[in-house]
Amino acid sequence: MSEAQPKTVPATEQVDLEAEFKTSNIQEVLDKLDRELIGLVPVKTRIREIAALLLVDRLRKQFALTSETPTLHMCFTGNPGTGKTTVAMRMGEILKRLGYVREGHLVTVTRDDLVGQYIGHTAPKTKEVIKKAMGGVLFIDEAYYLYKPENERDYGQESIEILLQVMENNRDDLVVILAGYKDKMDRFFQSNPGMRSRIAHHIDFPDYKPEELLAIAKLMLAGQNYRFSAEGEKAFAEYLTLRMKMEHFANARSVRNALDRARLRQANRLFGRRGRPLNKDDLMTLEAEDVLASRVFREGRLDQDPA
């Protein structure tokens, strides 16, 4: 922790948790989290708990009640598009506000960035990544690829060992977040029990419900200065129920792609009736026909080029 050790207060004195809470601006971060992330109740609960722990820890320090720095290494499991990366990005900011990390930046890596191609290549590569992530959050996407049981000479193991060492010794310097699909991560932890025990927080990201996906869609559109018309919204809700039953449904990511395609169609529609004057509303609104033109409705197939 970067700030100097606060002066200790005598044991009889009282400290104000409320005041500490207010000065830390945590409420602001939590509110922002609530506003911008739809659903994800288990995730938000855990973040609240972590925030409370760090806050109480700070108060305990004022009484010179030292305890070990809590480990905040995390593992995010969940299906594609459930917001693992988004939350990881927020995590950096939250932990910085709480004074747990110094910089709060996020370094996103996959197996390629950590594991080398020949003997002696892996250790420097992994160490370089770790050095870049210090003071912030190291986010290892699809972490289960680090361990390849079918090849006992795979360099991934070396990388895991260096990570384990750093996660233990440099707890103050960086927070490691592993992410991946649930079943594969479980298998990964089974073969690396050391990794499992060094990660205190295993957070499972649930799939979104249809109404949550619609709320996400509206939030995404608002961020880009678009909006649905009333019919457009109804059509999109219908689209979601159909799309969710289909294969390769990737939660919020599919929603984003669907919206991108709807914007394309909207532009095309406006272009088609050129000559007539357009107002701001026309340019902002996605109508039902922009959504209904999707192949999901017409043929029950995904919107894809035939190739």
Next chain:
Amino acid sequence: MMTNPGNRLTQGQFSFLPDLTDAQIITQIKYALNKGWAVSVEYTDDPHPRNTYWEMFGNPMFDLKDPAGILMEINNCRKTFPNHYIRVTAFDSTRGWETPRMSYLVNRPMKEPGFGLVRQESEGRMIRYTVHSYATDKAEMERY
């Protein structure tokens, strides 16, 4: 005449001050990182002032945000070469600069014998002067 008591090497920044503590080193690194300079660790056992090219300890560290990683490297280097001179340099890659902007010692040998002045007599009564590090009389790795 003793102009440099203790024979302390005075090269780079802060070299007339007492040795920097780790906390002070971190603050200096932080300054360099905020400016976007790449920090690297170098060592040598030939401290002649004209010896500009010291050995690199690992690659220069680009794209770092936090000094902790660099301090880790410094400590690794201190462990490997406890009796060498170790310096930290910060390289500015901005067009027009392209040069180290900071350079300071973070480790020095326990005993620094210092430099002697060598006089060479040449034509007429001319004298050429040069400095000579006593340490370099011995072989590499045995100097301190």
